[in-house]
Amino acid sequence: MTDSTDGRRALDLDALAVGDRFQLFNFTRRDDHVAYLWVLRAMDRLRAVHRVQVDSEDVAAALRELASIHDEVPQLDAALRNRLDALADDKIIHRLEDASRAGTLARYRNRQSVYQFSELGYRAFTAVEDVLAVRVRDVNLSRLVFSDILDDLRSLATANRSGDEDQVYRRLSRLDQVMEDMVRRSARFHVTLGEIVTSTEASPELFLRYKNALLTHMSDFMAELDRYLPRLDRAVREVEASGVNTMLIRAAEADDRPFLSDLERIEDWKRRWEALRAWFTAMPGSAFGAAELRRATRSAVSGVIALLRQLTEAQRGGVNRASELRHLAEWIYNTPDEDAAYALTTAAFNLSSARHLGGAHDDAEQISPRATWWNAPGIEVALTPFRTGRQAGPGLPQPVRTDTGVRADLRRRQLAARAAEREAAQGLTANGAHGRVLDEAETRVLLALLTRALEARSVVAGRLASGSGGDDTVVMRLVPEPEGSSVRTPHGTLHLPGFALEIVPRSGRAHG
């Protein structure tokens, strides 16, 4: 049944329908989801022997049977009916009135509901069981599938030429299935491989055990892919040469799905054929599926090899690099003095540098190698640095350090500070400086303005005239005021004898 597992179909469902379907999985989110699972398993067991409609007694009996085999089966006596009703609410099973004949009044009165898997509900249950049953390691790339595909393509071309509708349909649907299978397998393989590669810290042994098989498997697959690709490409073109439209119409005619119109069937087959074609033939400007798979496999091979190198490095002598470095860190930190720490660190990292004395004789041959240093003349040394402490030359050019992160950070902080300041200045203009308690930022702005205003005052005829000071947004004027004024701040009150403050926004040069 390819059509029902076809993921692309689900794209047509609207949100409401998706919500309904999701409700089928509700039992996995309930408090005791394991109990629900066992109930469903019991029902599945009954279904397998064609007991489709069951009551709670039957389910309880099946559960007891299961419990004799598996230890984990929970004890559900009184709660079983509730569980079944809850499952029925989720629409995973139907609840029906027992339609069988009761015969006696007593039995008729005690007549109970019976339960039956709904079609979708059964699928939901099997989907959950599938996920639970998956063993990650049974993945592979289907190497042998290529020859089948090639055969099918060839038969398809022949059938289309001879006008055999049934054969065209059979071959096309087989191809569709095989492709589906291959795509799913390779996707699973790469997903699993990715999981192994990323989680290998936990189990390098497992990986090392299978590394050869894995690499052989992947390289075999690549070789096979390379071998078959040109032939598959040819086969696809051969099919196309026999007439694609005719082929699609023939397939649609042989297709006996009753709920689809002819046109829909043709569209459906067309879509599948295009998908298949896109897998094996190169289109200009876009990579085709098989090439993508080859690329993915190749990068997976190099990933595995890199991992292998890391593991072998780590296992060189049975030492894990992380624990080795931790050991070294402890050793370094415990050394009694810094000299010992440096000696140890440089030796352990194997980092060092050559060191040589500067200055040399121009005429080295003139001095006998048997002379002692004491008897040999001293070398010529530039004396300026020693006399003055300054370099004789400009020195080495230093690299330019560009620290964009820090710079951006400083810029951001400056902008924030400026914005806060501007806001405080606007607050001062709007509400004035007197008659209220200024907040921290306003006080800062006010004091800065005041400093400027006081500095700007000039003495006219032995008296201090008013002054003003401002920044780019506001101007503060000192207005003479015989009674003086005061400004209240969080830290106390600032008295201003002889004048009051007037703060106005700076608006163009006319007022400035």
Add this chain to the structure above:
Amino acid sequence: MAEPQAAADVQIGDLGAYQDAVRLVLTSDLITVVHPRPGMLDRVLPWADQLTRDFRELFGYTLIATTHQVRLIRRLDTLNPSRVKIFTNRAGRAFDRRRLAYLCLVLGSFQRSRVEISLADLVRLFGPVANSIEGLGFDPVVPGHKGAVVDVLGWLVERGALRLSDGSAEAWARGDGGDADALYDIDHDICATIFRPARPVQHLTSAAGLLEGWGGSAERRARRLLLEQPVVYYADLDAETAAVLRRDDVVENLARLTGLVVERRAEGVLLADPGGRFTDRPFPGRGGVVNRAAGLLLARFADVLEEPGALGAVEPPAEADLQQDLLLRIDSALPRAGVVHDLAWSSAERAPAPPQRPERLVLVERHRLEILIEELYEQFGAASFTGAWQQDPLGLLDAALLLLTDLRLVRPVPGGVLLLPAAVRYRNITLAIPAPPEGQLDVFEGGSV
């Protein structure tokens, strides 16, 4: 044994470029597209094959050269505490033990499968491991811990092992807004090459296992000494190694490889570096105020040596004993619990002793050193030694002596320093010291005609 010819296949016209590549490889801990400076990798890669051959045949070194990185895996002969310059932050400050330990833990927490990591995730990974080490720990609210992580990440970014793609580690360290973070791309290949111990660290029962040991060829050992160290004194060597170094073909071959100038004297041999670039501690000339103070001290030593009998001579301690002491200090910290004892490796070999008792060396006592530095401060003015050292002549003295020790020009002993022979090759620096100011009696003026 015939000396393998260095740079055998290199045309004479290309020799300069080849020597430049050799010097780059030997002075860089790691060469990547961005480290130590952009463009360096392109100067080395064309020579990768010849370099690999030369380093292997002459020294037993392994050169790993790919299109992204070049890394020299050395065979170490001694433990050396003075390669501080490798582990420094951007400001040039040497890493402390916490930072060194964090570096190990951060490197250990990159998993191969991840191509990028955010700082918050990284801390989540490495924090518990750090906390499992007694005393180390990582606590974001303790001052300094976050800064240490930032320094370590900066170190890795500088080498191209990490690449910042978003955010800022500094903002994270400040804790801006509570959600500041940084995202890094990880280059696993570079991370893997940064840490290349000679043997698995967990198999060691002593740090001596990280060294080459004495089983290898004496020729290679001799070449390594000359290649890596500023001066090699015959008095420190065993007879076999010293004999190799006395051979002219060995030394000339290294001069051809590196482009340096051989300076052979009765006491030892060195490869002098006229360009002043083939070193991690440049001297003399570049290097700032410590370099200057060291040079002036050497000049004063040369002056004092002119006075007969001013300085006493003592027998120097053996080089091997200093190594042994360092080794004991390192081994005292070995976390025994982490050692895989089944595979544990330990070296029973001891360095062969030099054949004869070392010659006596001139001792400059501590009090005389302090007087000398005070005099220098008087003569040049304290301000000329920069603000950092202006008030701290003794600190500058220690820094300068450390530099001279690293250059193997002096050797510290209890109560002072021993002057090693090569130090006097810098006696001309004396000319930089001004004559006594006028109005003071000058002995030379007074005594001359």
